Amino acid sequence: MPTPEHQPASDAPAVLEIDDEDLIGQADWVIGGDAGRKGRRQAWYAAYVATLGAGAYGFPVVQAAVQTTDPAWLRAQLSSPLAVGILGLSIVAVFWSLYSAGNFRGPVVPPLPWIDHVVGTPMDRALTVRRWWRLSVGSTMFAGALTGATLGAGVAFAGLMPWYAAGLAIVIGAAVGRASGALWLWGQVRSWPGPDRGPRLLYRPRDALRALHAESLRTHSANTSTIGGSVLAGNLRTARLQLARPVRHARRARLRASGPFRVIVRRDLLGMRRLPSTLWSGLAFTVIAATVLVWAVVNPAAPMLAITVGLVPAYLGYGAWAEGLRLQADNAGTPSLLGISPRAEASAHLVAPTALMLLALLAGVAIASRVEPVPATVAIQVPLLLAVLTGGHLLAAFRGTPPGAILRSGSGPVLLILWYLSPGLVVIAVGSLGLWLVRSTDTGTMWAIALAVAVVGFGFVRVQSLTDAHRI
Amino acid sequence: MSTVAVLKGDVHAEGVGKTIDTTTLLLPTNVRAKPGRCVVLRGPNGSGKTTLLRIIGGLLEPTVGTATIGGVRADERLPSIRAAVGALIGTPTTYRDLTLIDHLVLIDSTWGRDPDTSDARGLELMGQLGIEHLHDRFPHELSSGQQQLFRLALTFSRPATVVLLDEPEQRLDTGKREVVTELIRERARAGATVVMACHDPAMTKSLATSVVDVVPAR
Known part of the structure; x- marks a missing residue:
């Protein structure tokens, strides 16, 4: 006082x-x-x-x-x-x-x-x-x-x-x-x-x-x-929800009813409309990725490193559009509400990001073809890129929880970082190697296709195993 | 295309119990329920009612005993079990970018129902629960009681021969509890087997065809 x-x-x-x-x-x-x-x-x-x-x-x-x-x-x-x-x-x-x-x-x-x-x-x-x-x-x-x-x-x-x-x-x-x-x-x-x-x-x-x-x-x-705390614990869902802004866009837009597969695809498209930031950030990354990747694929003199560099924004762009896939993984372990199998649901969630990425890459190839001749291998390289991105994002969304070894005092943090980066590293490594193999020989093309199929297959195995893993 | 067996709603849990390490979550308990019946699980907090519901729904493996639905071992990994069981146990994860009616249309569509009348079915269900005026809200824009009604709407919007509910009355006022009671009774009348944990004596008295008292481990 x-x-x-x-x-x-x-x-x-x-x-x-x-x-x-x-x-x-x-x-x-x-x-x-x-x-x-x-x-x-x-x-x-x-x-x-x-x-x-x-x-x-x-x-x-x-x-x-x-x-x-x-x-x-x-x-x-x-x-x-x-x-x-x-x-x-x-x-x-x-x-x-x-x-x-x-x-x-x-x-x-x-x-x-x-x-x-x-x-x-x-x-x-x-x-x-x-x-x-x-x-x-x-x-x-x-x-x-x-x-x-x-x-x-x-x-x-x-x-x-x-x-x-x-x-x-x-x-x-x-x-x-x-x-x-x-x-x-x-x-x-x-x-x-x-x-x-x-x-x-x-x-x-x-x-x-x-x-x-x-x-x-x-x-x-x-x-x-x-x-x-969530990042250190490997709980990406909590971190994502904490970062997410409340959705308020396009409230009056309605999800149109249709068949089981198609309604999931429509859900993802409606989600992008209501979260324009994911649509635009995905587009920005994808435009950069398509420019670099198409340039690297069309020019035989371009360094292989360009493909590796281009795969980074491609991974991020595809990921921005793959929110539906992550939401499905979030639901793993809860009583089933949807009348569609986990694999079919995951496949439906892949449609929108894959189609948008395909459009961006095809647009890049079309523009490049006006400047210089486009090699025929592009017909294999584009689907190969899409397959690797698809598999990588299945692995990312359904990665589950980190291994217990992350709690070790010495190597734990490094293992955690590797665990976070692993799906992206798979995309970059397999994508770079695959495109290099396609460039090199015909036999290489077969190996590249086999690698891409293996990544996608492993991704779907993760979908099933995470869906089942919660039952203890 | 794949085919899924349609299981009858016969629920048999014979001496099911759950122990993790040295902690007993549920003592061996029996539950039997036939289609059209409603079994209410009673017991103090921590007695294992939710664990029992999770075992019956195939979400949890019992340490002892067996649980079956329509004669098939209750295992959520089986498509036929997933098709048979509609459950509200815990908090279902919702899509933050979908409104309430969008959620109901999504669930309805994935069960292969007529798309032309999907919206009408969703709105009717919301109307029964008294939340139709909230149809264009996002889940994060609801109060806790409204969220509980929405979760019940999600559960009831899918077809199920077995309905498992964990304390459906929580966060609801007396009037809404009566609404929910009527909805559960309607599902049972339509042939579903209802197994629910409940702390509300009025709801229990009104709905229960039999009561199972779950005894706490200690």
């Missing part, structure tokens, strides 16, 4: 003087103890490991890819409008991804005790949450610079560009990273209603930090804990 001598002499409001930096330092020690210093050391260590990884693996791979390709042809390709367009699209995709991520998990996520006891005080919010912002924006800048360094140095070392271009790539990468960080923060600010959330906050980070609402920080912190 204020004593009389503390009351202001006039009607002017009393002023409270606060040494923000000093108070934050004290709070930091009381709440976190030595945790802040340890956290900073961990961040430096992560950067050190990433740099080593880029030097040991990224740089040699880029260099090898460039050196195994005709330099004059590659130079012409890299300076073509198509290459510039792909680069621009990729950067836009990174920007969009981080802005969207900011809606659920922004760059500023202090622990809950800090939010309750420090962020809620009258101290300047730009100071109380500054540490997490600096760590995040530092990470995005570092990731951008490292990517620029890896690509730039690899290309320069192969003699395709002068050395100073590598330095330029580092600067550009860091700038893209900085802009991504700003968009990430802007996404977080805009995830909560407020009076002033315009684009000027993109270049005024202190104002953006002050615009962060305590409840929004709390929500993002809780999201981080839930998503982090």
Whole structure:
């Protein structure tokens, strides 16, 4: 309670003087103890490991890819409008991804005790949450610079560009990273209603930090804990549901009744209409994938690595459209509601993503055929790609729970990461090998078809085994 | 095309019990039910009513005893068992991108019913439960009581010769419990075998043709 001598002499409001930096330092020690210093050391260590990884693996791979390709042809390709367009699209995709991520998990996520006891005080919010912002924006800048360094140095070392271009790539990468960080923060600010959330906050980070609402920080912190916990436990369903926004689009659209198989396909199409973000993100990835893959398939001089690179967005694009398949896997173990067998249901869920991917690849081939002759092997390579993507997503949706070995203290985290990546790695490995085999010999084509059939077959075996596995 | 045997709704659970390691979830229990009958399972929390329902539905393997439906061992992996058993045990997973009526149309269609009248059947069922005005809502937009009614609608929208219900009265007010009681009675009159766990004495008195008291392990 204020004593009389503390009351202001006039009607002017009393002023409270606060040494923000000093108070934050004290709070930091009381709440976190030595945790802040340890956290900073961990961040430096992560950067050190990433740099080593880029030097040991990224740089040699880029260099090898460039050196195994005709330099004059590659130079012409890299300076073509198509290459510039792909680069621009990729950067836009990174920007969009981080802005969207900011809606659920922004760059500023202090622990809950800090939010309750420090962020809620009258101290300047730009100071109380500054540490997490600096760590995040530092990470995005570092990731951008490292990517620029890896690509730039690899290309320069192969003699395709002068050395100073590598330095330029580092600067550009860091700038893209900085802009991504700003968009990430802007996404977080805009995830909560407020009076002033315009684009000027993109270049005024202190104002953006002050615009962060305590409840929004709390929500993002809780999201981080839930998503982090589910990811560590291998429970992707919880993480997906946590990330998902409530559906409100196309409420008046109706699912049209029809036969058992067709109604499942219609369900998936209606789902895409009601979740346009999945439709558009799938389309964005697929356009990139179709461009790279068709280019690699049509040009015999294109490096094999292009196919491997193109399979990554293809896997992501197909996955964005395969929500129905994941929903079926979520239902495994619950009393049966649908009058259709699990395999038939899974097959129906594959129709929409496979048809959309086929359309994208055929459109790419049609455009390519106007520029140069398309080899006949495309007729085998396109279905092969679709089969591998289909099998990979059956494996991804019906992967079940991670092996118990992930709980081991030493190798556990690595096993968990491998478990997450395994369906994607199958697609990339079998897809790359399959297309290479088709390119090489006629016998190779037979092997490629056998591999693709095996992946699809194994996918359906997983559908049945996960459906049955819950019965103990 | 595959064919699935249509099983009669004869439910026989002979001395079924479940023990995991040293923990007994259900002591050996007998349940017998014929088509058109309604067996109510009673017992305190933790006595094993849900475990018993899961065993009868073929979702769980008993440690002792055998459970059959229409003379076939209750195993959810068998298409004929899946075709016979409609169950509300736990929370069914719903599609977050489908409205309530879409869910009912989806289930109805997968059982090969006439597509032209699918919407009408879904709306009629929702009307019976008093939630037809919620037809264009998404599942996340419902209250807990409305969600329970929706789950019951999902269960009743598929054909079944055996209906298993785990506390269908939960989260419902007295009026809605009477509505649900009438719906269950209707299913039994139509020839379905109903086995349900229930804590509501009024519902039990109104529906039960026989009562099985499930004894807790300790």
